[in-house]
Amino acid sequence: MPRMVAERADTLPALAEVFREYGYEGTSLARITKATGLGKGSLYHFFPGGKAEMATRVLADIDAWFESNVFAMLDDAAKPEDGIAAMFDAVSAYFRSGQRVCLVGVLALGDTRDVFAESIRNYFARWIAALAGALVRGGREAATAAALSEETVAGIQGVIVLTRALDDPAIFVRGIEYLRVRLAAPAGRHSCSAPL
């Protein structure tokens, strides 16, 4: 039977939401105690390294989620196009049509980038590599797959920014749909006429 009392891992989703909303510098311990319902004593019991450790553990938690729900599908789907479709579905749900921000991207833009550099790099490099692998198994040339996967992952980050900037989830939906169609386009050249 799961404990009602929080374990450290139970606090991570709430923590992640605070970091996403306020960024690293904007996330104060006061906001964290409010979001988690835990006092500072408990927080420092779970995370002796303080705020930096909280963010590190959140990043690891996010990475694990993507590993299970996105990267693994790209690696293991019997039909690579199914894995790619699953990726877009998972991403659309995870980012709530662009109303939820990518914490890894937020940290990449900030001045604390160096502190979390390895986590940030691994997350994006793993994502790009997994997508490129699926594209290669789907018949693309290696160079084309590498370029397409890089552009797709960047494109997802871009539509999140633009969706937030214009406060219009339709931008996210259109952008993801465009990226989806582009990857599904018949192989041969870098990109082909997309029916948009």
Added chain:
Amino acid sequence: MPRMVAERADTLPALAEVFREYGYEGTSLARITKATGLGKGSLYHFFPGGKAEMATRVLADIDAWFESNVFAMLDDAAKPEDGIAAMFDAVSAYFRSGQRVCLVGVLALGDTRDVFAESIRNYFARWIAALAGALVRGGREAATAAALSEETVAGIQGVIVLTRALDDPAIFVRGIEYLRVRLAAPAGRHSCSAPL
């Protein structure tokens, strides 16, 4: 003869750099005094509204720069493809191949988004509209131009994020080149085979 003593406008570039590097919450007055060389007294003389006014004026300054160096070229270039080429050149130089971050994008992701909502919205909406206008004059259909311009502006934001995340300016260069080629592709359909 220009005064050696700083006017308010003279402080804006240094201010912008601090906000870019540290975000809004991460930008302290201590960092601002260090970057501008001005004491708090002078800063509050120039910006009675404090940090919020500093950020607002910086946003207006950025918007003016893009208006002169990007949007106007898109609007007024005799040949629209020249305006688009000028846009990519200006953007590549401005963002220093992705090593410099887009402050408007950073603010769009943060929790202070609401405070600067109008500036953020105007910046991106103006950019997308100007680019779409150039594409239409270049022979694209209105709907295609609207979609392409939205995807291009999002794509630029995305490659900035990814370049910072992987700390590799080559990603920015490749991404911009891809976007450039895509917009230059012959009209007719949404996108065409790009020679990448």
Added chain:
DNA sequence: GTCTATAGATCGATAGAC
């Protein structure tokens, strides 16, 4: 384990001398 109290530093902002 979880809390309250609080330390010590830094925050944004103001006052007043010059």
Added chain:
DNA sequence: GTCTATCGATCTATAGAC
């Protein structure tokens, strides 16, 4: 105009009662 001094609030982090 620009500075220093300083305010009260808030920050991260710690200490110690329970």
